[in-house]
Amino acid sequence: MNSYLNQYLRGLLLVLASSGFGALSLQAQGKRVKVVTYIDDVQDERRSTRWTLTEWLRIKERMKMMDVWLAMFSDPAKDKFAPELSLTYSRAGGMSQFSLGVPEIFNEEQQEIDSRHLMESGRVQFWFTNLVSASTGLRTLDIDLGLEGQLSKRSFTHDQEMVSPVDASVFSLQENKLTTAGINLRLFGANSQDSTLVAKAGKFELDTGYDLEGLRKSEGQYVGGEMALYFMKWLGAEGHYLQLKPQGNAVWKGKGSQAEYGGFLEIYNFRIGYGSYRRDWSFESEGTRLDSSEKGNAFFMRLYF
Numbered sequence: 001m002n003s004y005l006n007q008y009l010r011g012l013l014l015v016l017a018s019s020g021f022g023a024l025s026l027q028a029q030g031k032r033v034k035v036v037t038y039i040d041d042v043q044d045e046r047r048s049t050r051w052t053l054t055e056w057l058r059i060k061e062r063m064k065m066m067d068v069w070l071a072m073f074s075d076p077a078k079d080k081f082a083p084e085l086s087l088t089y090s091r092a093g094g095m096s097q098f099s100l101g102v103p104e105i106f107n108e109e110q111q112e113i114d115s116r117h118l119m120e121s122g123r124v125q126f127w128f129t130n131l132v133s134a135s136t137g138l139r140t141l142d143i144d145l146g147l148e149g150q151l152s153k154r155s156f157t158h159d160q161e162m163v164s165p166v167d168a169s170v171f172s173l174q175e176n177k178l179t180t181a182g183i184n185l186r187l188f189g190a191n192s193q194d195s196t197l198v199a200k201a202g203k204f205e206l207d208t209g210y211d212l213e214g215l216r217k218s219e220g221q222y223v224g225g226e227m228a229l230y231f232m233k234w235l236g237a238e239g240h241y242l243q244l245k246p247q248g249n250a251v252w253k254g255k256g257s258q259a260e261y262g263g264f265l266e267i268y269n270f271r272i273g274y275g276s277y278r279r280d281w282s283f284e285s286e287g288t289r290l291d292s293s294e295k296g297n298a299f300f301m302r303l304y305f
Contacts, residue, residue, distance in 0.1 A: 094296015
């Protein structure tokens, strides 16, 4: 009897002992879970508040898009009609090259004359900035309408002469004048003194300076563009390009192009710049082709109002 009682008590003690150790094990596991959860929470919080360059750039871009959205849907009636006027004078010097020959063998046999020239030009631009949005209150694209006129004159120190390949007659090359007038559309840029992109179209009249029958005067249409880019508040670069298409007549047909580019400094409403230019013309008739190329460096001044 005693032996059975001892075995029963021994088993009971073992059960109590095992149950106590299990509780201690469960308690230890619970503490480990709490520690791991605390570490995860702390890391999540620190990760969410961590400053990174990528996140800063993302936030900056988001803020920029919000500003654009606000600008697009702001009240257009607040836009103020602000007409703009600019006056430009430029003076240039360079070389003129004239080539004369028969069209079929023009690149093989041709007369060529080089001469130094002086070129002066004046240009006026007027912009109807914010005209539509200010007068009607309608939301419009950020495109402004403008007008432009320009007069340029090229002169030599003395007149040049060439010999016609058709009848061997001598004709002179004198000063020429180019007058343009047209419409401008500012596709990018808030005003004239901003980084801008402008599309152009209009008409021109040309006094060629060629003492040839039917070629003294020419007129036609032009298309082109203009761009200005500021690198700093006072420093930038600009460029102009025109494609000129003369109206053909019974004798002569032609084409032309003009390009100008350079850098500028700007102080208040005054801009001064220096750059390069090139102007090319080509006229052709039955038996005669006459090309000219004018290029050099130009200095210009511009005043904004």
